[in-house]
Amino acid sequence: MKHLFLLVLVLFFFPSCKNNNKTTNNSLYNQIGGNEKIVLLVDHLVTILLNDKRISFLFEETNKADFSTLLIVQICHETGGMCKYKGLNMQEAHSGMNINKREFDNFVEDFIIAMDVSNIPFKHQNQLLNIFAPMRKEIIGQ
Amino acid sequence: MKNTTNQILCLLLFSQLLMAGARQLGTGGVIQIEGSSGSGLIPWATITGYSQEKEIDYNLTYTKVSLNDYKLKVQGFSLGWNNRIELSLAKQKLSAFRLAELTNNPGLAFNQDVLGLKVRLFGDIIYSKAPQISVGFQRKRNRDFQIIQTLGAVNDTGVDVYLSATKLFLSKPFGLNGFINANIRSTNANEIGFLGFGGDLNNKRRLLYELSSGIFINKKTAIGFDYRQKKSQLNAASEGDWKDVFVGYFPNKHLSLVLSYVDLGSIFNLPKQTGWYFSVTGGF
Numbered sequence: 001m002k003h004l005f006l007l008v009l010v011l012f013f014f015p016s017c018k019n020n021n022k023t024t025n026n027s028l029y030n031q032i033g034g035n036e037k038i039v040l041l042v043d044h045l046v047t048i049l050l051n052d053k054r055i056s057f058l059f060e061e062t063n064k065a066d067f068s069t070l071l072i073v074q075i076c077h078e079t080g081g082m083c084k085y086k087g088l089n090m091q092e093a094h095s096g097m098n099i100n101k102r103e104f105d106n107f108v109e110d111f112i113i114a115m116d117v118s119n120i121p122f123k124h125q126n127q128l129l130n131i132f133a134p135m136r137k138e139i140i141g142q
Numbered sequence: 143m144k145n146t147t148n149q150i151l152c153l154l155l156f157s158q159l160l161m162a163g164a165r166q167l168g169t170g171g172v173i174q175i176e177g178s179s180g181s182g183l184i185p186w187a188t189i190t191g192y193s194q195e196k197e198i199d200y201n202l203t204y205t206k207v208s209l210n211d212y213k214l215k216v217q218g219f220s221l222g223w224n225n226r227i228e229l230s231l232a233k234q235k236l237s238a239f240r241l242a243e244l245t246n247n248p249g250l251a252f253n254q255d256v257l258g259l260k261v262r263l264f265g266d267i268i269y270s271k272a273p274q275i276s277v278g279f280q281r282k283r284n285r286d287f288q289i290i291q292t293l294g295a296v297n298d299t300g301v302d303v304y305l306s307a308t309k310l311f312l313s314k315p316f317g318l319n320g321f322i323n324a325n326i327r328s329t330n331a332n333e334i335g336f337l338g339f340g341g342d343l344n345n346k347r348r349l350l351y352e353l354s355s356g357i358f359i360n361k362k363t364a365i366g367f368d369y370r371q372k373k374s375q376l377n378a379a380s381e382g383d384w385k386d387v388f389v390g391y392f393p394n395k396h397l398s399l400v401l402s403y404v405d406l407g408s409i410f411n412l413p414k415q416t417g418w419y420f421s422v423t424g425g426f
Contacts, residue, residue: 101225102194105164112166112361122360123317130312136269 027080028131032124035076042071045114054106058097078131090138099140162395162426163192163199165225167361169267169310172390172398173203173423176280176334177218177232178258180306182388182402182419183368184352186323187276187308189262190230191222191425192395198223201425203232205400209417211240212409216421220258228278230258236336240412252336253285260306267321273309280304282335293378295338296345302329304352318357321366325352333372333381333409341375348373356388364390372407382407386419398423 032038046068050056059067076083087093108129115125163170171188174180179190191199203218215237220230234254242250260278267274280302284290287298304327311320330339330347350373356366370384388402400421409415 100195102164102196105166105194108166109164123313126313126317126319133269133312134271 028124028127029076029079029081032079032120032128034081035072037118037120038072038075038079038081041114041118041120042068042075044117045071045111048110048114049107052106052110055103055110058099058103075128079128090135091142094139094142097142099142101140104136104140163197163222163225164194165192166268167192167395168358168364168390168392170199170222171308172400172421173201173205173218173220173230175205175207175214175216175232175234176256176258176282177203177216177220177230178260178278178280179220179222179228179230181323181354181356181366181368181390182386182400182404182421183370183384184323184325184354185258185260185278185280185304185306186325186354187262187265187274187306188267189222189225189228189260189276190220193222194225196224199425201423203421203423205419205421207404207417207419209404209406209409209415211238211412212415213237213239218423226262228258228260230256230260232256232258234336238410241410250289251286252290254335255283255285256335257281267308267310268312273307273322276306276308278304278306282331282339284335284338287338290332290338293337294342294376295332296340297330298338300329300331300335300339302327302331304328315357318359320357321355321364323352323354326350327352330375332374332376332379337376337379337381337410342377344373344375362392364388364392366390368402379410380408388419396425398425 046064050059070087073083074085077085170191171179171181171186174182174185178185179188180186190201193199199222201220205216207214215235216232218230218232220228222228236252238250242248258278258280260276262274262276265272265274282300284298304325306325308323309321314320327350328347329350332338332341350371352371353369354366356364358364367387368385372381372383374380384406386402386404388400391399402419404417404419406415
């Protein structure tokens with residue numbers, strides 16, 4: 001039993017050398033296919049969001065082109081690309097929308113579909129989700 | 143070109159929207175042998191199904207475990223509400239076909255009903271830094287107490303209480319999504335209740351540990367293991383820890399399948415109870 005615990009802890013918490021997105025050559029940005037892939041991903045994502053009756057109302061007052069650009073720059077920035085996201089922080093960006101946990105989950109589901117149809121492999125999908133998952137607390141209930 | 147893409151996207155989307163809760167695939171776990179959401183042998187802190195705020199999910203489960211000298215069948219119903227509360231019912235039948243032969247008692251079986259309640263206290267399996275923490279109760283009633291009484295069991299009913307912590311790690315380890323679950327359970331059950339509650343060696347509640355861990359190797363498939371500590375309290379029938387290795391498959395939010403290889407140790411003095419575990423759960 002003790003050995004099992006140790007094995008499990010080592011597997012999950014031993015620092016991995018691969019997860020450094022900051023070095024430009026090996027950044028997640030480059031791994032997923034750079035700007036071209038991110039533009040494609042965001043294009044798919046926005047199309048899906050605007051067609052998802054569960055949450056499309058959240059984007060009624062959103063300018064599609066501006067929203068796409070912001071998403072592209074933000075993903076580029078967060079994955080270690082050479083962009084600098086200068087938009088509102090997540091709390092400000094969602095203020096007054098009162099997004100609940102269910103709507104957030106709907107968004108994540110759409111994001112995963114968008115990654116699927118953009119042919120982003122599972123491991124890269126997980127890294128992308130891992131970057132954006134911690135933002136949930138700044139997005140819901142604002 | 144653009145139009146076709148859009149049509150594909152809309153179709154894809156539509157297929158995902160057919161009446162299921164909002165949470166992501168696999169995050170409700172499967173249904174374990176006592177009817178609660180978890181992995182094969184132990185419950186997790188998860189709330190069954192995919193319900194999120196203002197949603198409710200129902201599941202039906204059938205589980206079959208074929209051991210060397212026993213056959214276990216479980217039918218279960220469970221309900222998850224608001225990703226907060228889980229209610230479950232399970233009817234378990236442990237057919238003791240070898241003992242039936244040995245004692246010339248055809249049809250010998252140990253039947254038990256389990257009523258489960260679980261409440262998520264705080265945390266989210268994916269989104270909070272800390273694990274998701276839940277408290278659960280399993281009220282068990284053994285329906286074959288006459289046989290068991292002769293072994294030294296004290297009660298035909300008992301309540302297990304457990305505290306459970308579950309965490310999923312995005313892109314860890316190996317870029318995949320790993321998960322760990324740990325429980326501490328207060329119980330006085332013999333063989334999780336199949337041999338009644340309390341015994342001649344011990345009649346007090348004990349704290350037992352349970353552990354489960356694994357990895358989602360893709361969106362739909364998880365592999366892992368369970369470990370469930372047990373302690374003997376019947377002089378006439380010693381018991382050992384339970385373990386398994388499992389594959390769970392989630393083709394969509396309405397169906398999950400589990401195949402595992404279990405080692406349930408010695409049951410009622412018949413050693414080496416290993417075998418295959420198969421479980422199917424349908425939900426909407």
